[in-house]
Amino acid sequence: MDTRSRVSWSAESTGPPDGPAVPLSLDPTDLDMLLLIRHVELGLLKLFAAGHLGGTTHTCLGQEYVPVALNPLLQPAFVFSNHRGHGHYLAQFGDVAGLIAEVTGREGAVCGGRGGSQHLYRTGFCSTGVQGENVPVALGAALHFRTSGSDSLAVAYIGDGTWGEGVVYEALNMARLWRAPLVVVVENNGIAQTTPTSRAMAGSIAARAAAFDVRYAHVAVNCVRTIRAELAEPLRQTRAGAGPLVIEFRTDRLGPHSKGDDTRDPAVVRELWERDWAAGYARAYPTEFASADERQREFVAAVTAEVLARPLVGSAAG
Amino acid sequence: MSVAITGRRVSAGLNQALHDLFAGDDRLFLLGEDVVDPYGGAFGVTRGLSTAYPDRVLGTPISEGGITGVAAGLALCGDRAIVEVMFGDFITLCVDPLVNFISKSVTMYGRRLPMGVVVRCPVGGNRGYGPTHSQNLQKLLFGVPNLQLLELSPLHDPRRTLDRALAGGEPAVFFEDKVLYTTPEYRAGRIDNCLRFAPVDESWMLVDADDGPADWVVIAPGGLVPRLLPAMRAALVDDEVLTRALVPDRLWPLDLDPVLPVVGDATRVLVVEDGPAGGGWAAEVTRVLYERLWGRLRHPVRILQPPCAVIPAATHLERDLLLQSEIIYRILAGGDDG
Structure with missing residues (x-):
């Protein structure tokens, strides 16, 4: 199968994911992680509806494959995530209980209930809720790695909408000047809350990277194995001192931005669900998928029930 | 109404304090516009530092918000960072990383994360720089959790002030009245024969x-x-x-x-x-x-x-x-x- 046309170095940044007709079969641990993230996100929407969550939650339904594909390529790395960061966190740590405890304010919360959905921290991972803010911070980590002889990467996850923020450009400029081991992963899902990318972005992400002479990869597939095979080398080069890298994933956000704020035509959203990685994989490998799906659904439900039975976190910590 | 002038100028004392800090801390960075030699910053406060520590004293593009964020990333990895903002008026461009990330990170993640970041900014008027290069904007940052506001003084040893700022793990903004740079610093408890x-x-x-x-x-x-x-x-x-x-x-x-x-x-x-x-x-x-x-x-x-x-x-x-x-x-x- 020719994957070159799907993961390219100069492709346009528009258009829907162009998945292989038949996705490559996945290692069971990858399929489990994809479905673990899916069921955590579906579960959080249910918890929200049932009144167990305050504030809001931004789910990554449809985008789970991005961090799952990248995770083994990011060892070691310091990942700087954003508001839609549950999948990034879970792909790195698999810590369902810590995340659900965090968003429900229960004992065992990874940040003591202080941070909530958008502000998670563990060694090697940090998310925060202001768009673009994490890119210069990730550059600082990259500068630390470059000047301390570490071969670690600094990774910033952003969305298509984040390109509206000026500090993203400030950071890209400096990252190239300093040849910093910074990777900016763009999850371009075509919509920023309710605003289509076409109404918020002139030009393209590829051209933005080119303007700063920053290496760029475009990923239009949702096949974990294909993505890994294609991105291993450019990431290795950044690790070895070739300078920053922008990876644009053309992906789909299946759910609303946060809760009930999806203004898209239901027919359009239905189409996205039909071309979703999970739907494609279920069609290609129905037995394997059904079994893993059921396993993760039950696992997440059991962990959730256990966490909800815990006491609320106290106010002493932090 | 004259006061006797003794000793070195405040900017020289501050410059010496920065040299001393760098000599004692091999994971201290300084970032700012035009801070490298021979210029050494718009007020000469960083003179000599980039020559002595070229890998850790970085002249940056005109990107105050970006470099403040970079300082945060260094701090999260265990380094310390001083950001020089050329004029304190431009602290407005650093407010998002300071208020929403650096100061919050000390406690918002449910554990104490030391954030050794000091943003230095020359403030104040009486130098004829006009509306956007003369202000004292301290109030904009007043009452932010975990954010210290420090001010340069000719009576205080700037090394001690900066040491306390960097050692405590809580970020700080250091306001430096720019007229002070050219005035004498006072030491040993004596100002003149009167005070x-x-x-x-x-x-x-x-x-x-x-x-x-x-x-x-x-x-x-x-x-x-x-x-x-x-x-x-x-x-x-x-x-x-x-x-x-x-x-x-x-x-x-x-x-x-x-x-x-x-x-x-x-x-x-x-x-x-x-x-x-x-x-x-x-x-x-x-x-x-x-x-x-x-x-x-x-x-x-x-x-x-x-x-x-x-x-x-x-x-x-x-x-x-x-x-x-x-x-x-x-x-x-x-x-x-x-």
Whole structure:
């Protein structure tokens, strides 16, 4: 199968994911992680509806494959995530209980209930809720790695909408000047809350990277194995001192931005669900998928029930 | 109203403090625009550092917000970072990383993350730089959890101030009145043959002439010291008015406990601030004084601030708007009842 046309170095940044007709079969641990993230996100929407969550939650339904594909390529790395960061966190740590405890304010919360959905921290991972803010911070980590002889990467996850923020450009400029081991992963899902990318972005992400002479990869597939095979080398080069890298994933956000704020035509959203990685994989490998799906659904439900039975976190910590 | 000049200038002391900090900390960075040699920063404060530490003293593009974020990333990895903002007015461009990320990160992740970041910024007028290069914007950052606000003073050793800022793990903004750079620093407790000073605690300095009962206590940040000292001296020599001045190197968090006895003993209290009225340090100091010393204060606390107006560029207009030594003197000498 020719994957070159799907993961390219100069492709346009528009258009829907162009998945292989038949996705490559996945290692069971990858399929489990994809479905673990899916069921955590579906579960959080249910918890929200049932009144167990305050504030809001931004789910990554449809985008789970991005961090799952990248995770083994990011060892070691310091990942700087954003508001839609549950999948990034879970792909790195698999810590369902810590995340659900965090968003429900229960004992065992990874940040003591202080941070909530958008502000998670563990060694090697940090998310925060202001768009673009994490890119210069990730550059600082990259500068630390470059000047301390570490071969670690600094990774910033952003969305298509984040390109509206000026500090993203400030950071890209400096990252190239300093040849910093910074990777900016763009999850371009075509919509920023309710605003289509076409109404918020002139030009393209590829051209933005080119303007700063920053290496760029475009990923239009949702096949974990294909993505890994294609991105291993450019990431290795950044690790070895070739300078920053922008990876644009053309992906789909299946759910609303946060809760009930999806203004898209239901027919359009239905189409996205039909071309979703999970739907494609279920069609290609129905037995394997059904079994893993059921396993993760039950696992997440059991962990959730256990966490909800815990006491609320106290106010002493932090 | 002249004060004897002794010792080196404040900018030289600050420059030496930065050299000492770098010599003792191989994971300290400094980022800023035009900070590299031979220029060494718009006010020469970083001179020599980039030559001695080329990998850790980085001249950056004009990207105040970006470099403040970079400092945060260094701190999260265990380094320390000083950001020099060329003019304090541009601190507005650093507010998002300071308020929403660096200061919050100390506690928002449910554990204490040390964030060794100091943003240095030259502030203040009386140099003819005009509306966008002369302000004291301290109030914009007042009362942010985990964010310290420090101010340069010719009475304080800047090495000690910076050491405390970097060692505590709570980020700081260091406001440096730019007129101070070219004025003398005072050491060994002596200002001239009339005035002396001594620490009250690690932050507050007390300036006076003798131990007699004070007609006034003046509470003022470091940037006002060159305008305050001549006023105190003239009021003493010409009018026999004894003034005791209290000068902190930390504006926030505000701890008035160590100086309450001195304030409570004075006949009158004056709080002076270079930023205009409408919230801010002087108002907060005064609020706490009323709360803590109600019943002991003999007169209402007087606050002296410039009018809330855009700072003009023309030297004579700027001088008329901003606080000068003469207005402080008139108040101390009883010639201005406000």
